[in-house]
Amino acid sequence: MNTPKVPDIIIGRLPIYLRALQRLAEKGFDTTSSQELGERVGISAAQIRKDISQFGEFGKQGTGYNIAYLTERIQEILKVDRVWDVAVVGAGDMGHALARYPGFSHRGFRVTMVFDNDPAKVGQPIGNFIIQSTETMAEAIRQAGIKIAMLTVPAIAAQGVADELVKAGVHAILNYAPISISVPADVRVQHIDPATHLQRMTYYLD
Amino acid sequence: MNTPKVPDIIIGRLPIYLRALQRLAEKGFDTTSSQELGERVGISAAQIRKDISQFGEFGKQGTGYNIAYLTERIQEILKVDRVWDVAVVGAGDMGHALARYPGFSHRGFRVTMVFDNDPAKVGQPIGNFIIQSTETMAEAIRQAGIKIAMLTVPAIAAQGVADELVKAGVHAILNYAPISISVPADVRVQHIDPATHLQRMTYYLD
Incomplete structure (x- = not known):
């Protein structure tokens, strides 16, 4: 996984999304939407969809994001799938x-x-x-x-x-x-x- | 002093400039340039000049910025001329x-x-x-x-x-x-x- 062209400002938002996703998982949620994530982190749903789409197709219209899958992918992108x-x-x-x-x-x-x-x-x-x-x-x-x-x-x-x-x-x-x-x-x-x-x-x- | 139209990104850089100016003053400097400030804070001289010019005319071509004056003005703008x-x-x-x-x-x-x-x-x-x-x-x-x-x-x-x-x-x-x-x-x-x-x-x- 190498996507060197992604602007640093987007990389800077991924840890914020990751933190919110991990918190949702702790609370027992399985799926979320860009709207729900956006309310939690104070970033517009459109911006979140745009940021995440830089790395592939993660959400489905109507069903939203699978939290466990999106969490793992962002951890992989940020290289924090290790310690x-x-x-x-x-x-x-x-x-x-x-x-x-x-x-x-x-x-x-x-x-x-x-x-x-x-x-x-x-x-x-x-x-x-x-x-x-x-x-x-x-x-x-x-x-x-x-x-x-x-x-x-x-x-x-x-x-x-x-x-x-x-x-x-x-x-x-x-x-x-x-x-x-x-x-x-x-x-x-x-x-x-x-x-x-x-x-x-x-x-x-x- | 009220300049509500200044973008937040510029407001966010002023504390960095202020910190560098205070450090230069501690070291005994009286004047500085956008080049010197830029090297210290990792921001281009052109960006620094543009940011600071939002608030008025502080530097003179050839003589640079008076550190004490610019420090006081930024403190005033950021409202940290008080405790x-x-x-x-x-x-x-x-x-x-x-x-x-x-x-x-x-x-x-x-x-x-x-x-x-x-x-x-x-x-x-x-x-x-x-x-x-x-x-x-x-x-x-x-x-x-x-x-x-x-x-x-x-x-x-x-x-x-x-x-x-x-x-x-x-x-x-x-x-x-x-x-x-x-x-x-x-x-x-x-x-x-x-x-x-x-x-x-x-x-x-x-």
Whole structure:
């Protein structure tokens, strides 16, 4: 399955559909419609039909989508029909929250390593892990073949750590540091910064 | 200052520019260019010039942008030239991380209340606060005039809590619960879900 021409904006909506489908399945539903999905995720039914049709014919006029089948196909498209090991770099409050985050299971991810540069933290437990030193990070990530990292280090350290992660083979970084980081073109970055997200909303407040 | 016709996608980029400008100021720079800003945030110089010009004339050909002035103007546009009180609902790991998050200061926000429905947590300290009961949440938020909340409750509780927050006067919700929530048209929601963000990147991995 390779559909490299699909716009990134559509790829970005697939995880939202997937989450809603999994929730419908948990509630015991077998089928759904673009209307029902749309109401749940706040996206128009027409947009959902258009997005999903990029990948083939999934729904039938009148009977809608088979939830289990569409779920499996989207998991396959997004490559979360497997479990990806993820490294957390930075064992502060946010690193702790991510290392213990219950929302990754059944969604394609598991945290398997946590790193920090503070000697007082190295060797301490965090979730099910022992915090490892960033000094041995590159080697540990390379050996384990880890492709995905979540970065929760201070802004000033973020670019340096990102560079090291990329050299060690990481190709996807979820960046919680409050700074934009630069990576080579073949590496993906997503930024999560609560202050930035809040600032996007205050514009609309009275 | 009211420019209601500016597309939301541009509003969404302003916090990124603001963050980069504040960082340049911390480093001691007085002026910057759309080229330099662009390299830092991964957005083209032309796009930055176009976005910023929506709000007036800020740069001069050849001399670039005055960082302090542009910072102040964007803060004013985004209404973060003031400090907004924020409520955190859900005192789990993520709620703890947000209640103690150091990145809100100087960016327009301060967490002033934390709520949980677990009697064992109510009354316990979290950051500088005492966890309050969700039973008294609506009244506390209404009395304090809080407009912004961060939601870190389980998926199953999220819609109910969001409804209560909206009734209490909240108009902007940063939703960390792994589920889409529905709100009235005059309420803003931003979703932060690390699994969703990761799934958007795995599509591109080998």
